[in-house]
Amino acid sequence: GDSVTQMEGPVTLSEEAFLTINCTYTATGYPSLFWYVQYPGEGLQLLLKATKADDKGSNKGFEATYRKETTSFHLEKGSVQVSDSAVYFCALRRVTGGGNKLTFGTGTQLKVEL
């Protein structure tokens, strides 16, 4: 079945450091890939997405490239801020039976310190 594996946290960085959160997936067909973010006390928010191989999703300084050859969708940001502290979830979506099926990773907590 579908699965998403992401690096365990927590990841602790100093402000302005470079961020990479690894994500790999297993799925049949051609899934779409997503990064969701969950700030403390809030619901999941879509951060970025990519729908086909070699697509790059980007938002708020975060980027991720859909690599079919390595089945990866690593999240990167060149300079993190304290406000980026949150839990980040990698997810894939396949359309089955006419609808969405989102499969999430376990989440990676990011802590950014001054």
Next chain:
Amino acid sequence: EAGVVQSPRYKIIEKKQPVAFWCNPISGHNTLYWYLQNLGQGPELLIRYENEEAVDDSQLPKDRFSAERLKGVDSTLKIQPAELGDSAVYLCASSLEGSGEAFFGQGTRLTVV
């Protein structure tokens, strides 16, 4: 535009008691999802509705869980009776159509004691 609204935000109940969660999706969104998020885990789908029809409930533990979406708008998820292992966050999400982007509510954190 209002997002997905869930209530209550928090609920503490004793084991063997019933509990219900409510979700109001974004206006006009035909597809509604209930997800379960255990501590330290990613969300897992419990049930998906297309309008008022449950089209995917394969992961819903039907011995104690039930859901309804009367009139194809808001939805209720019920657990009866609750067990200690049901302590988790229950997330509701909606999308304009089955293949569209899903928007999530803030969730209901259930604690069973």
